[in-house]
Structure formats: C-alpha cells, structure tokens
Amino acid sequence: MELQKMNGHGREDGFDGLEAMAEHDEFLPHKPGVKKETHFTDFEGKTSFGMSVFNLSNAIMGSGILGLAFAMSNTGIILFLILLVFIAILSAYSIHLLLKSAGVVGIRAYEQLGNRAFGPPGKLLAGCIITVHNIGAMSSYLFIVKSELPLVIQAFLGRHENTGEWFLNGNFLIIIVSACVILPLALMKQLGYLGYTSGFSLSCMVFFLISVIYKKFNIECPLDSEHHNSTDISDHYITNATDDFCEAKLFTVNSQTAYTIPILAFAFVCHPEVLPIYTELRDATKKRMQTVANISIMAMFVMYLLTALFGYLTFYGAVESELLHTYSRVDPLDVLVLCVRLAVLVAVTLTVPVVLFPIRRALLQILFPEKPFHWARHFGIAFCLIFIVNLLVIFVPSIRDIFGIIGATSAPSLIFILPSIFYIRIVPEEQEPFRSRPKIQAACFAALGFIFMIMSMSFIVTDWVTGESRSGGGH
Template identity: 25%
Template structure:
C-alpha cells in the first residue's frame, strides 16, 4: 500500500517540474523580447529624420573628417546614454528631469525641461516636413494625377498624415507597445539605405563632381556636428526605454545601447557616404531633394521614408508629453488630459510644419541648440557632481572632455548657423534633372552622352 500511495507522486512532481520549466522559459523569452524591443526603439529613435541630413553633413565637414566626426558622435552618444542611467542609479531617480532636479535643483530642472521638450517637438516638426515633401512627390508619380492638385500638395498631406496616422499612434500610453512599429521602421530604413547605395552606383557617375568634393576638412565642420548630434540624440527618451525593460540594470542597458549604437552608426555612415558620393557639393539638407522626380526607385524610397518618420513620430511625442506631465502634473497624467495634451502638441507641431519648409536649417539649429547640451553637457555635468569615483576614473575623464567640447559645439554652431545659413532649394528640381532627351535613371545611356550634355545644358551653373 505504501508503494502504491507513493506511485502517483512521481508523475505529479515531474509535471510540476515541467510546468516550472515552461514558465521559466516563457519568462526568459519575454525578457529577451523586451530587450529586442528596447534595441529597436533606440535604433528607431536615432535613425529618424536626422539621417536624411547626414550626407549634407559630409558636404559641410568634408568626407574624411565627416566620417571621423560621425564615429566620434556615435561614441559620445553611447557613452552618455550609459552615463545618464548611471547617474539615475546614483541619485535614485528614474527620469532625466528628476535626475537633473536632484543634481542641480529647480533651475537645472527647468532648463532641462525646456530642452527636453524642444528637441522632440522640433523633431516632430521635421517629421511632418519630411512626410509632406516625400509623399507629395510620390503621389505626383501616379499616372493621370495633376502635379498641381491640392490633394497631393505637401500641406494637405501633412494634415492628412497627422489625423490618420501620427495622432492615433501617439495616443498610446506605453512606449513598449511601439516595439513592433519600431522594428518595421528599422526594416524600411534598411530598404532606403539599399536604394541610396544602388543610386551611388547607377546615378553617381553621371553627376558632375564639384571641385571641393574630396577636401579633407572644411571650416563648417561645427555645423556638421549639429546635424550629426540631431541625428544621434535619443537621450530625451532613454529613461522611458530603460523603464520598459524587465528587471532593468545598468549592465543590461549598456549591452542594449552598445548594440543599438553600433547598428545606428553602421547605417548612418553608409547612408551619409553613399548620399554624398552621389551628389558631392550639390548635396541638399534633405537628400531626397537631390533625386529627380521621375526616378521611380527613389520614389519608392521616398514612400518608405515617409512611413519611417510617421512610425518614429510617436516616440518623440511620448517625450514631449512626459515633460509636460512631470512639470505640471507630478508625473501622473489622467486619461482626459493625456488626450487633450497629445492633441494640442501634435496640432501645434503640424501648424508649424505647414509654415516651415527648409529641413536642413531645422536640423542644424536643433542640433546645436538642443542636441549638443542633451548629449555632451548635461549627462557629463550630472555624473561629475554625483559620482564619488576618483578623478582619474575613465568615466570622469571622459565627462571632463565632453563638457567643454559640448559648450564649444553649441556656441560656435549657433554663431555659424546665424552668420552662414545654408542654402535651401526646397521643392526645386536640380539642374541635372531638366534635359528631356535622356533620363538620369536610365543606366543604358552612356556616360559620355551625359557628361558632354550636362555642361551645355547648364553652363551657367559652373560659372
């Protein structure tokens, strides 16, 4: 009897062990999924509207120096993102604002709140500009559509995309729910990169190279740093992503940031180099402005990029809304106010994007005014004040270097942006798109034909 009584316990115990193993495996997969989601959210935040201006930053800095600066900005971004979370751990805070508030008091808190609101808000404006510019050219390629049709104009497209896409997506309250959207955005970005790489081979040889195309370095490199900083900054939402992790730790966050930054800099350098090598000195602040409207492959790229920025838009809206919630509502935003504030922010951003049409200037000014302090200055200052590590510690040495560099980039960038504003050819076809007797996108046309006809058709360009 004793033996029979014990018999059923063995399979029951085995069943319990199997169940615990399945639960443990499920939890492990859930944690891994959360980390993957965090990686995609960070990459999506970095590879946003700023990427489209990176080829222009190569023109500003010179290609060799530009690539070195891009590596430098990516390294500083990686370092400062980890530094922020370390600062949060040292101060016992879980938001960028509360970290600065505990470190520098209410004045620092207000300054950061302004910067942390302005940067994503300006990014939202730039996303609207890109959507209007890219999709208007996409719809113009539809057979039978009048290019002057009001319903394919940039203003109507901005309003429509806001009402149909960005507003509903921005009403989410949990940033982790945007993980799949961020993954889709990353896939589309890869497609766009492929198109730009294809065009450097098929189109690049037919575009005349400017005299300063291969200069090592240029005086406007500071302005290039502004564009790069705008492209790489995601500090304003790092605590949001960090908080979405399962059992967040500094070590886990460091791994996520290293992977995200590595992927982002790889995509960015390829995009910047290929875009610049195609057009050299003719490169615009919005790279898609360089391509001819009758280039159907690029038209597909424009469509993909429009989708990408629409999918990135909600992440920036999350941050602007969080700043308002922290400043005015103590961090807790009731549902009604959540909806009202979201609608208000998006409406104002939409109205401003209807009035501004030069993307390059937006990226440059936002980079030097907002991105430089958020990347270089504030994380370093917070860590230096909070950390009790010796002065010779690597984190402290790097922080001491970042502070003056960030201040220099900010001051010099603002001065140069005001005294030496960039040209903007928004909405205009480039000179090499005008000839009717050949197509630049038709690779069957000989190189000799194109290079001999271009100077004749546009001789005034080079005078």
C-alpha cells in the same frame, strides 16, 4: 534622434519610489545571512541582450540619417569620417556617465536624474530639453511628409513635374495628414500597437540604405538636366555644377559646414531612452548595458557612414539636405524610389504620435502634477503640439534648419551637458572627489558641449544673417 522609439516610457508608473534607492554593486556576490537591499535593478527585466540592442538602435535611428550625405558634401569624406567617429565615441561616453549616475541613486528616468541632481529646477530643465528635442524630431518627420508626399502623389498620377494643384502642395498635405492620421492616433490613451512601428521604421531605413547603395551604380553624374525643374535646382547645385562637380572631395569647408556637427549630434541622440531600456534588460548590470550601447552605436555608425558615403558619391555637390528628395531630380517615376518613399512616409507618420506621448507626459507633470487624467487636457495638449509643429514645418524653409537648430541646442544638452553635470552632482564626494580624474573629465565634457553649442549656433545664425545660398528639400 531620431525615428525615436519611446520604449518603456509608459511603464514608469509604480517605480517613482525607487529613485532614492542605491544600486551599489549589484553584480557583487550577496553575503549570506544579510538582508538584501532593494535596488532598482531588482525589477526583473525580461528583455534579451539582442532585443535591447535592437531597441536602442531604434532609439538612435532617426530622420537625421537623411541629412548625412548633405553633411558629407560640405565637409569632404575624410573630415566627415573624423567627425562621425568623434560624435559616436562621445555618445558612448555620455551613456557611461548616465549609467554611472543612475547606478548610484537607482533612477530609471532622465528627468528624475535631474530632480536628484538639482531638485525641481533640474527636473524642469531636463523635461524642457527633452520636449524641445522631441518637437524638433516631430518637425523633421513632418518635413519629410511635406517634401515626399507630393512626389508620391505626383508619381501615382504619372506626372514628371509638380503642376501646382492644391493636392500637390506639401503645406496642405501635412495639415491633412496631421488632422486625419496623426491627431486621432495621438488622442489614444495608451500607445498600444504604435510601439511596434519601431521595428518597421528601422526596416524602412535598412531598405533605404540598400536602395541608396544600389542607386549609386545606376545614376550617372552629372544629372540628366531634362528632369530638372527650375524650382527643384538649388543655388547650391548651380554654383557647383561647373566646379569639378563630379569629383569627390576628401576635405572641404564652406558656409554649410557649420551644420555638419549639429546634424551628426541630432542623429546620435538616444539618451532619454537609455535608462528605460536598461531597466528592462535581463540580468542588468552597468557593464552589460554599456555593451548594449556600444554595439548599438557601432551598428548605427556603420549604417550612417554607408548612407552618407553612397548618397554623396551619387549626387556629389547636388545632394540636398534631405537625401531622399534628391532622387526626384533623376526620375520622379522611379518604382524603387517610390517604394522607399512610401515606406519612409508610413514610418515617420506613425512615429509622430509615438514621439508626442512623452512630450505630453512631461508637460502634464510640469503643469498639472497632481491632476488626474482628463480628456480635455489630453486633447488640448496634443492639438497644441501638432499645431505648433505644423507652423514650424510650414514656415521653416529647409529640413537642414531643423537639423541644425535642434542639433545645436537640445542635442548637445542631452549628449554632453546634462549627463556630465548630473554625474558631477550625483556621484558622492567620498566615492569620487571633485578633483578626481573622472569628474574633471566630466567637467571638460560639459564644457565641450557648451563650446559646441555656442559655436554651432553662432555659425548657423551668421549663415542666416549673411543670406548664404540655401540648399534643401521641400522647395
């Protein structure tokens, strides 16, 4: 999920003919005198093991990290830790299913696995789910711009409060940023140098984590009310301010707990990038790529846990659904927080066009599969996507809702459901019968995804309908 990096997406052309090739046992010794069969792993990957870990970590890392402290505040430390371990293990298992499926048929793209498993409808389904997820990711990035850019401008003007001018209105600012920065970059024919923003994005999040840990020891609880603006203090803060406000909860459940698993799922989605990274890995084998995935997930697990823990222990019940926005309550002119905001803003702004490219590619393949490149289509799709995302960000009241909806729909599809049903359909019966333990496990995994999706959406819709108090950045 994430500051998603589309490593390898632009290099799929020329490999479409490989989708019918089986990987077989590519790590077994080759028998002399027998002509070697071509496998998709015969594409000579040149990316080292360490760089592959870095690339997959970039694909996992995303804006979801900003919502984890809010999730912990609504579950308690122990329950959050249990859920985080649960989602991390399931993510690693789903990558195992993807790699096993890809190894059987020699395919390096998520959508093509869908095509192999269910034909054109499967390809369409996978493409649509990835598109929805990436639109959600773009929305979360622009929501950060809407929430944080006014605070940055306010800090440069030396103001402690938002005085209501148009240039301090987040809705106007995202339209300006979209028109002047994102749209021109999205109109480029190739991603080019934008691919390098992945490293910068990860560096920004490491800087963010260090700052969160440092600020834990510099902010006292309860927060100093002199910096509070009535529009900044959520009902959630007021409700909890007199109820053991500065005491860490080990286990708690409330109306906002329903958003926790979707936020965590959103934070671990990297599955569309797994196969391109696998193909580019030097000396690629399933075991080696699974190790890359396990190390990347473990690294992000540690980073997520530290961010959530120190963010929660700084603000407790006052933490907002976008953690960085919460620091404006303490001192809007804080230099360290201003630097973090600037770094995150630049990173997410440059990442939006990177995420837009694979959406446009998927739409072109679905709507205009045989058409050659045309600038009008190239521009039209980019403009429509950015327009839709701007509408979402303007009218959705909280980034929590974006994390919740995307985390409850496309995230479980990409993590639980699609890898499982692809595995069941693609791995041949003679290799693993339908009633074999691996396929029964995969079927249970898919069922778990459906249960998770239905329960999460039910709780979220119930929260909306009953009008529960809303806590979130972007007020």
